[in-house]
Amino acid sequence: MIHAIQIPVEEDRPLYKVAIENLAGMQAAVGGYIEILDLGPLLASLVVNEEGKLLKQEINRRATLLFWLLFPSIRHHDVIVGDVLIVGHPDKDGNTTDAPANVVKLLFETKSYKAEFQTYDDPDKFNGNLRRFDDYFETANYALGKAEAWSAVQRVRVVAAEE
Structure with a gap:
């Protein structure tokens, strides 16, 4: 099982x-x-x-x-x-x-999420902002929208926000 x-x-x-x-x-x-x-x-x-x-x-x-x-x-x-x-x-x-x-912890136990962005000019670092969400998929939608609008973005991720 x-x-x-x-x-x-x-x-x-x-x-x-x-x-x-x-x-x-x-x-x-x-x-x-x-x-x-x-x-x-x-x-x-x-x-x-x-x-x-x-x-x-x-x-x-x-x-x-x-x-x-x-x-x-x-x-x-x-x-x-x-x-x-x-x-x-x-x-x-x-x-x-x-x-x-x-993954279980991220999807079921996390209370607040944030989007982080990695840019082509700094491929070793992810940066975020102060925007917080209470749903993983709402955060993912936001992150992907920002990545589409901002050509400098190489990768995006959704992580738990520090509480």
């Missing part, structure tokens, strides 16, 4: 933690055959419906924002559709693992 985070496609439904027994459980959670998308820097993966786009499932805005934050080259070129799971990277035997504790 693994512990995952479900991101429902319907934005009025909150994220929730779910225990998944096996492959059939993952397939049930996403509504079909699964595809795994690596979330690299988070040491996590998205589990999506492999045929979601063919089935014309709705865009999962929250999962798409998360993916766009991590992979700037796909912004506005690809989207995530349908209900998705966040799980951990596979273990040494290739078995799916629990959603990383840092």
